[in-house]
Amino acid sequence: MQSTRESWFSGAELPCQPAPSLHIRPRRLVLLGPPGVGKGTQASLLCQRTKGCHLSTGDLFRAAGSDGAASPAMRQALAAMQRGDLVADSLVIELVRERSACLKCEEGFLLDGFPRTVRQAESLQEMLLELNIQLDAAICFDLSKEDIVARLSGRRICTSCHAVFHLTAQPPSTPNVCDLCGSRLAQRDDDQPNAIRVRMGAYEEETQPLIKYYERAGKLQRVPAAGTPEEILGHTLKVLEKPDG
Ligand code: AMP
Numbered sequence: 001m002q003s004t005r006e007s008w009f010s011g012a013e014l015p016c017q018p019a020p021s022l023h024i025r026p027r028r029l030v031l032l033g034p035p036g037v038g039k040g041t042q043a044s045l046l047c048q049r050t051k052g053c054h055l056s057t058g059d060l061f062r063a064a065g066s067d068g069a070a071s072p073a074m075r076q077a078l079a080a081m082q083r084g085d086l087v088a089d090s091l092v093i094e095l096v097r098e099r100s101a102c103l104k105c106e107e108g109f110l111l112d113g114f115p116r117t118v119r120q121a122e123s124l125q126e127m128l129l130e131l132n133i134q135l136d137a138a139i140c141f142d143l144s145k146e147d148i149v150a151r152l153s154g155r156r157i158c159t160s161c162h163a164v165f166h167l168t169a170q171p172p173s174t175p176n177v178c179d180l181c182g183s184r185l186a187q188r189d190d191d192q193p194n195a196i197r198v199r200m201g202a203y204e205e206e207t208q209p210l211i212k213y214y215e216r217a218g219k220l221q222r223v224p225a226a227g228t229p230e231e232i233l234g235h236t237l238k239v240l241e242k243p244d245g
Helices: 006-010 039-050 057-067 072-083 089-098 100-104 118-131 145-154 193-216 229-241
Strands: 028-032 053-056 109-112 137-142 155-158 164-166 220-224
Touching (some): 028 039, 028 193, 039 053, 039 164, 039 229, 053 057, 053 100, 057 072, 057 089, 089 100, 100 118, 137 193, 137 229, 145 155
Parallel strands (some): 028 109, 053 109, 137 220
Antiparallel strands (some): 155 164
């Protein structure tokens, strides 16, 4: 059975039953890279191989946005997200801390979109130390600015299961309908041109220093992110299979 990520979305400690792993290591991974580089798509593909749990903070905020009963702090977070700004560190860290049991998942985890600042990375390191868990690698996906804008503007997301499609690179079989669950596809508010500009700025200012952070920690692995999702997955698996990966 595939992990449902139910505890990640609810924040409660629910039993998780991951399927047997294919023993690809390392399995406790942070995925880094600019918005639109394809971290979410790669996380889904990698999860099918490693069976680790896909933990996306962006998915948490999108789920809270469609829930209708968001707290005042969460409403502020959703407004920041809509503009393309980063959500305040304190809230993101609190949300992940509430779900730190997910970091103990037997089959490992793929953190997608967290950490995004050095402060978040330091908090993650504290949580891992408390749980006596070692991060295996931080994978940084590299892509040119033009390719990033093309990917973001064509991206479509399932409004129900959050599966990711692309108008040209990965179109659904029926226009605007999710291949996996049949729900409607939509463009994310933060994939509009203005929000894309803000997000790129936030990435350069806040997230790029993380690359140095993980390089200093000896955890950084770089993967070229041009090509089809399967080609990029191939590059990633090669990096993960390296003895020092
Ligand atoms: P993503 O799906 O990872 O691209 O995240 C979408 C948006 O959610 C980001 O542009 C931010 O507004 C917010 N967000 C997600 N994760 C974080 C994080 N770790 N720190 C701050 N904001 C975040």
